[in-house]
Amino acid sequence: MDTEQTTEATTDTTTDKAAAGLQATVKAERQKRQALEAQLAEIRAAKEAADEASKAEAGQFKELYEALKKEREAELKELKALKGEKKARTEALTASNAERLEALDDDWKDLIPEGLSPSAMSKQLDKIEKRMVAAEDRPSGGVRTAPPKKGGVHIPAQYKEQCEREAVRYGLTPKRYWSMRMKPRLVKQGKLKS
Numbered sequence: 001m002d003t004e005q006t007t008e009a010t011t012d013t014t015t016d017k018a019a020a021g022l023q024a025t026v027k028a029e030r031q032k033r034q035a036l037e038a039q040l041a042e043i044r045a046a047k048e049a050a051d052e053a054s055k056a057e058a059g060q061f062k063e064l065y066e067a068l069k070k071e072r073e074a075e076l077k078e079l080k081a082l083k084g085e086k087k088a089r090t091e092a093l094t095a096s097n098a099e100r101l102e103a104l105d106d107d108w109k110d111l112i113p114e115g116l117s118p119s120a121m122s123k124q125l126d127k128i129e130k131r132m133v134a135a136e137d138r139p140s141g142g143v144r145t146a147p148p149k150k151g152g153v154h155i156p157a158q159y160k161e162q163c164e165r166e167a168v169r170y171g172l173t174p175k176r177y178w179s180m181r182m183k184p185r186l187v188k189q190g191k192l193k194s
Contacts, residue, residue: 093118096170100125103185108132129180153179159186 097118101109108128116124153175155163159182160174167177186192 090118093122097121097125100129100181103181103188104128104132105184133176133180156192 101112101121104125108131111128112121112124155174155178159178163178163182164174166182167174170177170181172180183192
């Protein structure tokens with residue numbers, strides 16, 4: 001019986017050792033699996049956080065895009081308004097230049113080169129008008145027999161209001177506007193004798 005007991009004890013011990021070994025292996029595998037599952041959970045959490053951050057960033061970019069789009073639209077409207085104003089000013093200046101050019105004598109018109117922009121044409125006309133005024137005050141030759149007239153410019157009543165209004169427009173005094181522009185134009189049109 002001793003042999004049987006020894007065999008049973010050996011078998012039990014061997015079985016216990018095998019079971020203990022299996023349990024240790026299973027326990028080790030379980031710990032590995034739990035560690036891998038924890039790593040996988042961390043990776044998934046990090047990926048979800050990155051996805052959320054990416055979505056939030058995309059939302060911020062969309063908000064930024066919308067804000068910039070509104071700002072650009074406002075600037076385009078302002079630019080269109082400025083272009084319209086510039087066009088209107090250019091047209092008004094061109095019309096003014098045409099009137100001023102019409103009032104000039106042919107001798108003075110030759111001093112204006114062709115192809116000038118409206119602003120350059122206006123500057124050229126200003127220079128010519130200054131020379132015209134200076135030429136009127138200067139004797140044309142020889143000795144002056146009579147002293148120059150001082151303030152003897154008379155504006156007819158029917159043209160006085162129009163002359164005052166236009167003088168303000170051109171930045172001149174009414175008497176100067178009358179003598180430089182309006183009177184020469186009316187004489188040229190035959191409505192007034194010089």
